[in-house]
Amino acid sequence: MTLAIFNGSPRKQKSNSKILTDHFLQGYRSVAGQKNVITEFLSAKDQMVQNLETFSMATDVIIIFPLYTDSMPGVVKEFLEKIYFLQNNRTKNLGFIVQSGFPEAIHSVYVERYLEKFTRRQGHNYLGTVIKGGVEGIQVMPPGMTRKLFDNFKKLGEHFAEKGEFSNQIMKKLKGPLRMSKVKYIGFSLISKTPLLNFYWNSQLKKNGAWEKRFDRPMETQAKGF
Amino acid sequence: MVTILNGNMKTSPNGFDLYVNDVARALEQTTQVNTFHLADMKIHQCIGCWSCWWKTPGLCAIKDDAEPIMKAVIHSDMVVFASPVIAGFTSSLLKKIQDRLIVLIHPYIEPIKGECHHRKRYDKYPDMALLMQKEADTDDEDEKIIADIYKRLAINFHSNLKHTWFTDTQTTEEIAHDLSHI
Numbered sequence: 001m002t003l004a005i006f007n008g009s010p011r012k013q014k015s016n017s018k019i020l021t022d023h024f025l026q027g028y029r030s031v032a033g034q035k036n037v038i039t040e041f042l043s044a045k046d047q048m049v050q051n052l053e054t055f056s057m058a059t060d061v062i063i064i065f066p067l068y069t070d071s072m073p074g075v076v077k078e079f080l081e082k083i084y085f086l087q088n089n090r091t092k093n094l095g096f097i098v099q100s101g102f103p104e105a106i107h108s109v110y111v112e113r114y115l116e117k118f119t120r121r122q123g124h125n126y127l128g129t130v131i132k133g134g135v136e137g138i139q140v141m142p143p144g145m146t147r148k149l150f151d152n153f154k155k156l157g158e159h160f161a162e163k164g165e166f167s168n169q170i171m172k173k174l175k176g177p178l179r180m181s182k183v184k185y186i187g188f189s190l191i192s193k194t195p196l197l198n199f200y201w202n203s204q205l206k207k208n209g210a211w212e213k214r215f216d217r218p219m220e221t222q223a224k225g226f
Numbered sequence: 227m228v229t230i231l232n233g234n235m236k237t238s239p240n241g242f243d244l245y246v247n248d249v250a251r252a253l254e255q256t257t258q259v260n261t262f263h264l265a266d267m268k269i270h271q272c273i274g275c276w277s278c279w280w281k282t283p284g285l286c287a288i289k290d291d292a293e294p295i296m297k298a299v300i301h302s303d304m305v306v307f308a309s310p311v312i313a314g315f316t317s318s319l320l321k322k323i324q325d326r327l328i329v330l331i332h333p334y335i336e337p338i339k340g341e342c343h344h345r346k347r348y349d350k351y352p353d354m355a356l357l358m359q360k361e362a363d364t365d366d367e368d369e370k371i372i373a374d375i376y377k378r379l380a381i382n383f384h385s386n387l388k389h390t391w392f393t394d395t396q397t398t399e400e401i402a403h404d405l406s407h408i
Contacts, residue, residue, distance in 0.1 A: 011274045043271070066274070070378040074271045074322030077315060084313035102335075102342050110375045117371060118314050121363070179340055189337045201333045204280040217348055218284040219300045219330065 001164065002036045003028070004058035006051065008065030008076035012041045016099060016135045017064045023150045024062075024097075027157030042075050052082055060093045060164065062127075066135075067100035071111040080118060094119045095127030095166055101136030105175045108133065128166045130156065131175045137200045149174075227258040228405050229302040229352070231295065233309035233320025237265045242359045245393050246308050249357070252402035260298045264319045267291040272325035279333035284347055286329045295323055300330055300348055304388070304408050307376065308357040311364050315372055316356075324379070331383060338381075346384050353408060354380050355389040357401065 005025070009015030021039065028037065038058065040051050042065075055061060065076045072080070083089070096115045098108045112129040119126040138146050152170055159167035180188060191197045205211045230250060234242045243263065250261045268290045277287035286292060299305050307324070309316035332345040356376055373390045380387045388408070391401055 009274065010271055015274070043273075068272065068274075068325045069321075069328065070382060071315070071321070071375050074318050074325050077313075077321045078318035080315075081313050081318055104341060106341060107378070110371075110378050114315060114371050114375065117367060121314060180342075185337060185340055188342070192336050197336075198334045201280065204276075205283075208281045210281055210283055213283045215332075215347070216284045219297050220348060 001060060002038065002058045003060045003062070003160075004038045004040065004054045006040050006042055006055070006061070006063045006079065008042045008063055008073055008079070010043045010073060010075060012043050015066070016138055017066060017097075019138060020097065020099060020132070020135070020149075020153050021064055023153035024157035024160070027154035027159075028161045029157075030154075031158050031161035042079050048079075048082060051079065052086065055083060056086065056088075056090070058092060060095075060127075062095050062097060064097035064099070067098055067102070067108055067111065070107065071114065072098075084118075084122065089122065092124050093127050093164065094122075094124040096129040097132070098129055099132045099135040101134070103134045104177065104179050105131050105133055106178050109178065128168075128171060130166055130171050133176065140200070227260070227298075227302045228253060228304045228306065228408075229295075229298045230259065230261040230306040230308055230357075231299075231320060231323060232261060232263045232265075233307070233317040233323075234263070235265055235310075235312070235317050235319050242308075242310050242393065245359070245398060246357070248398040249306075249401050249405075252398055253405050255402075256406040260302070262295050262298070262323075264323060267295075269319070269323050269326070271322045272328065276333070278329040284329060286326060288326075292323060292326050296327065296329055299327060299352060302352040304355060304405060305352045306355045306357050306405070310359040311361045311368065311372070314361075314364070314368050315375075316358065327383070341381075343382055351383050351385045353388045354383070354385050355391065355405070356387065357391045357393070359393045 005021055007017050007021060009017040038054050040054050065072055098111060100107055108131040115129050116126050152174055156167060156170045195202060205214050230246060232246050250259045253259050269292055270288050270290050275287055278285055307316060307320060309320045330347055332347040334345040335342045336345045377387045389404055
């Protein structure tokens with residue numbers, strides 16, 4: 001068995017997808033050892049031929065990406081198009097991990113339907129799509145806030161190495177509820193009226209000296225000579 | 227004003243381009259139309275730097291041909307996402323410019339109808355429409371999957387997906403008629 005993990009985040013090495021992949025692999029390697037795992041970045045320059053070769057030779061493939069405008073980033077779609085037209089495309093086990101900044105799973109379940117259809121259309125075995133929201137900010141969160149998330153990804157990797165599939169139980173934990181409960185939504189609505197909800201964005205805006213410009217509308221005010 | 231984003235990846239004009247051009251021509255009788263043939267433009271993928279959200283709010287850091295598209299979209303009453311269906315979805319070329327449109331919304335999250343969504347940056351956003359050409363095995367399920375994803379996109383862009391058209395079931399005149407009555 002050869003496992004190939006394709007990271008579809010345009011942020012590549014600095015991506016949250018990379019962090020989640022590292023924890024998955026920590027668990028995976030604790031069971032399967034160091035052999036037969038290849039990781040690639042879909043956004044790496046001039047890498048498409050190599051990525052397609054890696055895809056072709058792998059038996060198990062996981063594509064991890066951040067949710068971009070409600071589906072996969074353009075670079076992931078480009079890769080899927082290349083796979084779609086591959087000749088002699090051997091059947092493989094294909095799974096996906098979709099992570100986003102939104103806390104609820106509802107945002108990612110639509111692209112999940114596409115990913116499943118794509119996999120079946122290609123004649124591959126669909127391993128499922130792991131959905132995890134609330135990922136933005138994990139790089140600045142204190143360890144206590146990310147421990148559970150990282151542990152779950154480590155366990156996901158262990159299970160994958162043992163069984164060659166995603167654990168339904170861990171997927172369910174990571175996915176969480178489709179939408180917030182009524183009580184949580186009311187709490188969220190109240191917090192949204194305070195600076196707490198957008199603390200992360202505000203801290204970054206201030207750090208970059210852009211706080212005063214945060215509500216700018218440059219496309220509106222600039223000359224309309226498009 | 228209507229903006230058409232033509233995500234056909236073929237650089238030489240083919241049936242889909244001719245169809246889109248016919249729609250634009252018919253529509254020009256009644257409305258201002260901006261058609262962007264993305265394959266002829268230099269459009270980089272969004273690199274997730276979020277400069278447009280936290281360094282230069284509302285402005286993208288990537289200097290390519292995307293800015294006129296962003297301006298056209300925000301000044302439009304309707305944006306048409308036009309593309310042949312490839313591997314069960316709209317083209318990666320169209321998706322690349324679509325990803326770049328986050329420049330038009332605000333990073334702040336707010337509660338909307340029981341869900342978290344991004345806040346508006348501008349007062350008004352264009353309605354959305356999909357114009358697609360089926361591939362050989364496009365079926366009803368594909369149509370629903372694509373339309374549902376674009377409906378979600380519309381929610382995040384404070385917009386509505388008003389139309390989903392396919393070139394084999396709709397004439398260019400019918401589409402131009404629908405678009406001229408927005």
